[in-house]
Amino acid sequence: MKKYIIWSLLAVMFGAIIYYWISLSATVSITAPPNGLTPAKGNGTDETKVIQAIFDYATEAKKTILIPKNYTFVVDRLYIGDKDHFSILGYGILKHKDGATREMIKIQNCSDFSIGSLNTDGNVAGNKTKGNRVNEDLHSTEIVQSHDFKIDSITDKNPAGDSLYLNDDNNVTIGTITATADESSGRNALSIIKAQNVTVDKVLSQNIGYPTMPGGIDLEPNRSTDNIQNVTIKSAIIRTSGTNGCAVGNHALATVKNIEINAVITRYGKTAGTAFVLNHVDNFKGTIECYKEGIVPSYGAVITASNYVEANLEIYNSITGLDLGENSSHFNLSGKIIGTTKNGVEIYDGASQGVINMEIKQVAQGNSQYGVIRISPGQVVDNLIFKGDYSFDQSGGYCFKVDWGTTNCRTENLKMSGWTAGQKVTGVDAATLAIEPSFLPQRAL
Numbered sequence: 157m158k159k160y161i162i163w164s165l166l167a168v169m170f171g172a173i174i175y176y177w178i179s180l181s182a183t184v185s186i187t188a189p190p191n192g193l194t195p196a197k198g199n200g201t202d203e204t205k206v207i208q209a210i211f212d213y214a215t216e217a218k219k220t221i222l223i224p225k226n227y228t229f230v231v232d233r234l235y236i237g238d239k240d241h242f243s244i245l246g247y248g249i250l251k252h253k254d255g256a257t258r259e260m261i262k263i264q265n266c267s268d269f270s271i272g273s274l275n276t277d278g279n280v281a282g283n284k285t286k287g288n289r290v291n292e293d294l295h296s297t298e299i300v301q302s303h304d305f306k307i308d309s310i311t312d313k314n315p316a317g318d319s320l321y322l323n324d325d326n327n328v329t330i331g332t333i334t335a336t337a338d339e340s341s342g343r344n345a346l347s348i349i350k351a352q353n354v355t356v357d358k359v360l361s362q363n364i365g366y367p368t369m370p371g372g373i374d375l376e377p378n379r380s381t382d383n384i385q386n387v388t389i390k391s392a393i394i395r396t397s398g399t400n401g402c403a404v405g406n407h408a409l410a411t412v413k414n415i416e417i418n419a420v421i422t423r424y425g426k427t428a429g430t431a432f433v434l435n436h437v438d439n440f441k442g443t444i445e446c447y448k449e450g451i452v453p454s455y456g457a458v459i460t461a462s463n464y465v466e467a468n469l470e471i472y473n474s475i476t477g478l479d480l481g482e483n484s485s486h487f488n489l490s491g492k493i494i495g496t497t498k499n500g501v502e503i504y505d506g507a508s509q510g511v512i513n514m515e516i517k518q519v520a521q522g523n524s525q526y527g528v529i530r531i532s533p534g535q536v537v538d539n540l541i542f543k544g545d546y547s548f549d550q551s552g553g554y555c556f557k558v559d560w561g562t563t564n565c566r567t568e569n570l571k572m573s574g575w576t577a578g579q580k581v582t583g584v585d586a587a588t589l590a591i592e593p594s595f596l597p598q599r600a601l
Contacts, residue, residue, distance in 0.1 A: 183220045185224055186206075186222065193213060206232060207234060218242055229249065232260075233262065236262045238265050251277040254279065256316075261276070270306045271309075273491050275311045282437060285316075295319075296315045297319065303327050307328075310347075311335075330354070330357065331358070333356065335359075335362070336360075337364055342366060342426065343366070343374070371394070372421065384413075400431070402417060404434050422448065428452075434465065436462065442467055456474035459487070470492045472494050474493075477493030478501045480507050483505060489510070502532055503537055522551050527554035528550040531557070539563070544570060548570065555579055560585055567592050
């Protein structure tokens with residue numbers, strides 16, 4: 157029995173030694189590559205050619221590229237193409253050289269690979285365009301036409317372009333994307349142009365998005381033939397002076413559907429913009445909180461031409477809390493809108509088949525020209541139900557203003573205390589909106 161135990165222990169120890177040796181042999185450090193390859197030094201010079209040769213060797217041999225910690229390696233552009241079953245462990249930093257010409261690291265037409273960690277520095281100070289802290293050609297990491305890959309962690313600072321740019325990718329799992337800048341810089345922490353089946357655990361974006369750029373998270377097809385489907389971002393914290401904090405903006409009229417995003421978005425700076433945008437999206441769900449800092453003129457959320465939207469929205473201190481229209485339908489919106497300088501909710505252009513079940517307070521900040529809900533001139537809105545708490549709190553001039561026809565629209569279990577009869581519903585088409593409990597049309601003022 158004792159011999160059996162001894163032999164078992166020896167077998168375990170021998171196996172551990174063999175595994176450790178195999179792991180070492182499967183790893184290629186860029187500072188200590190195999191004979192015949194020049195080691196990288198991390199001495200501040202441009203080492204693109206040296207590191208590219210090591211990348212080529214390691215990915216061809218399906219090994220792990222090790223970027224050792226406590227080093228910063230200056231590069232222009234590193235490329236991995238048409239490879240599979242390789243991995244990257246980037247503990248040290250890859251830094252874009254001054255006057256870089258392309259994205260820092262590009263992975264194209266690859267599969268079944270992993271990035272355990274990757275640390276990058278976009279060096280926007282050395283790569284800004286015409287004095288602006290942005291250069292749209294200089295993404296920190298770009299992955300295109302690739303599938304079945306996993307990223308545990310990407311940490312990027314001072315990007316000139318996007319921290320992570322995805323285009324034509326499938327079956328992607330991402331842990332945490334952390335993108336920070338010393339001051340407002342770059343485009344987005346995460347940009348998706350075309351992709352299917354993408355899951356992201358967390359996005360942390362601080363100061364990403366130059367004022368003329370989007371900012372934070374941007375899902376936007378370039379062409380009508382592109383598609384973005386089955387994308388889940390479980391958690392995001394975004395602080396930006398970019399135009400939008402988080403946008404699913406399908407202006408190309410492509411297919412964008414089955415999207416889930418949960419985010420806390422704060423806009424700051426002086427450039428007008430919107431915290432959260434949905435445009436031509438089908439099947440969206442999520443929880444979105446929108447804030448602003450300082451004097452920035454910021455809209456809360458804009459939902460246009462989108463269908464089957466299930467969202468909990470909390471919007472604080474915005475111009476208009478929510479713009480909703482362009483034939484958006486089948487939506488269920490809950491949450492809060494607290495503090496606006498104009499209307500709490502602006503509805504226009506044929507919105508239909510929806511429920512707005514929210515607490516809406518402190519609207520218009522005492523300006524009687526605005527109020528809680530306005531239905532603006534456009535197409536007739538249809539089958540909308542208003543629920544929640546719109547009680548008067550010494551702000552705004554009306555609860556509802558109906559400046560365009562509605563059909564089959566009504567309130568349901570809605571708190572409207574404090575408003576006078578004339579303020580509850582006004583406007584040229586006030587009579588088309590049924591107000592409980594009597595459901596009698598109100599007099600238009």
